[in-house]
Amino acid sequence: MTVDKIIVALLSIGGIIFTYWFFLMKKEDKAFTVNKNSVDITVKGGYSPETISIPKGKTTTFHFIRRDSSSCLEEVIIPDFKIRKYLPMDKEVSIPITPQKEGKYEISCGMNMFHGKIIVKDPEQVEG
């Protein structure tokens, strides 16, 4: 095997490892704690903040604003709360959520490529 082939083989293996590490070993962001009954979420290449901690039994309004023209992100889905909403570009869309059970709930785009998370906690555990 020639040197260039060895280098390409090593680079390919490196690429695989890097891809695995970059996309699949991503550490979960620290949950953003909602303390004013509402949270602004920017939709651009995903959801920022990505993980949101909200209290159980209280209404929290999610203000989504899409800054990304990707058609993938034009819809936001929160299936456990039966929500599928169209997000117009640069316009705020408010979605109130009143969770009754503690747990983790998924936020995703219309094609399930981008993900976010809602963590519902007992009001006393949610700081702020």
Place this chain on the structure above:
Amino acid sequence: MNEVKKTLPIKGMHCASCVRTIERSLIKIKGIRNAVVNLATEKATVTYDSDICSEDQIASAVSNVGYKVIIEDESADAQAMADKEKIEKAKELKDLKNKVLVSLFLGLLVLWGSFPGLMNTAPAFLQNFFVQLLLATPVQFWAGSMFYKATIPALKHRTANMDTLVALGTTVAYAYSAFVTIFPQIPKSIGIEPVPYFDVATIIIGLILLGRYLEAKAKAGTSEAIKKLIGLQAKTARVVKNNKEVDIPVGEVQIGDIIRVRPGEKIPVDGVIAEGESSIDESMVTGESIPVDKIKGDTVIGATMNKSGTFMFKASKVGQDTMLAQIIKLVEEAQGSKAPIQRIADIISSYFVPIVIMLAFITFGMWYVLGPQPAFLFAMLNTVAVLIIACPCAMGLATPTAIMVGTGIGAEHGILIRDAESLETAHKINTVIFDKTGTLTNGKPEVTDIVPLNNTRKDEILRLAASIEKGSEHSLAEAIIKKSEQEKVKLDSTTKFKAVAGHGVEGVINNKKIVFGNKKLMEKEEINFSSTVQTAELLEKEGKTVMMLGVDGKLAGFIAVADTIKESAKDGIKALEKKGIEVIMITGDNQRTAQAIAKQVGIKKVFAEVLPQEKEKILKSIRQAQDPELTEGQVQNDNLGGKVAMVGDGINDAPALAASDIGIAMGTGTDVAIEAADITLLNKDLRSVASAIELSKKTMRTIKLNLFWAFGYNIILIPVAMGILYPFFNILLNPIFASVAMATSSISVVMNSLLLKKTKI
């Protein structure tokens, strides 16, 4: 504290002092933190604690100082939102169309100048690599900008999607081509012919954009049903105030307003007819195909069409409480829910893109190390093909598009499905249990036979029976009085009225002693009824209740009352049996009446004399019989055996509905969201039970086909793009064909979902 910020439109402002007056009145309300009124926009922005103060309080404070807050109707908002979405989508589509046209035009020019066999016919300048670079650059960075715009922020989040793959694939092809065009001596020095592949990059972008364009157009069709529902909403209402008729926006209609509706007009909100009568076409909301005759006291539904008469009605539900608004909400919720079948697709699609990128690295490495010469070109083109052919979109679209179309078709037929899971479960139903009263029957007893005896006239029987029953509250009495009203019989006054529990009623009319009731009452009064026993039994066998009339100690005749069977019952049950579904009836009635009704509608298995609280128990035992391994208190395994559906009116049998696998409720009045029901039949048509099951079957078939296609496509074509067929058949996938396949893949999934619309349920 629950702080809310709202902007409310205010009517009646004309100067700066109005602003101050309104602000002062608002600030005084307990719970209001801040109030800013803007004269130019005629709006007040109020920040308040919704636990302490409400929007109504704000409205009344403003009206106390002489202005009016327009509480915006959220359904009107839905309309505005839908319009906004439509405009934005149209703009996006137009933009996309331009990009498709430009990129395909430029791409085809590049292809003409570079494709072997074709390039000889092209003008010389098109064969120039620098011209090709010039043509390809706007396609890559203008038309293809959306792929970069989506990829860069996604990478910041360490996520990737479809756009990432397209961006990577086309960038590799474009960058390589630009490099060999600008520095041809470098590839030459390592023995590679410096041929660019601008055609690959440009045509791929053009075709993928074309795919996106067609997909977006097709996708719009999947949410058509909800748009249609939103569009049904009337815009204005003609409210009668102080004997004057004023047209006001539908959002301003208040509960209690009297509204006039003329023939051919849309009924603006839900209400009760106060004056007049008409025939109303409710098909657009309830799916009930025949116009319904309505008189004073009847409920009317907003957004339905008044056909013949003029009438006035009192608004009883407005805004988000109207039946239409509830239907829209329910359908939206169902479309936002996730079917359990989607779980597997979700798991795969969330790992899909990184896996494809890893496969692209494997492809490059393998071809470079093990492939034939020129190894670099083979490696590069096959890597691009892998990145381009992979289509996670088809997997993502497979289930939700079908669910959206399925729930939409349901709503159009008056079948409201609570969520995707219910739609998925319904196709496994193999037993349907019907409640009798109010479900198989209309729930309103009616006089079916009046039999006069001993030279008495029919109308005389009805007159006496109705006169004496006037004071009774029994449901059977209601049927007799209603009949007398229909026949316009003049009633006599009754004296010495007495109700004999479990027997009937008695009293004196025109100095004659009248008794009206069952056999027991006749026996008690020593009235001979032996000559009529046979006829009475015959009627009872038909499921009717017989009541005898005695006048001064002699039998004058009898009246039979029965709850009429719904017209759709027989066909509905036949349709279920045709599907091989077992049909059972459950009722609190006595065996004879129950058997009679069951026979009439064609049901063979009956549970009679069941107390309301026992229904749930029987249902559980039937479910257990379906799954013998199920022990008490154990939840049935979703994948085992058939499912049991319970059809009821949703009010008396809510526990039984909740205990079944699928609870199907008949729509009542204008209440749509029946808590315990998985499916609500707004059209009250029993044939819709079979239709709902059919809809579920067809939707599931579409989903399975979509998933099979989406998975199969990727499982087969990704290895082909990697070059797995090359060692055996010398077959490689051109990246341009890969982009054709990719674009058609997601369109075909959406189109297959749309095909559901064509199926008959």
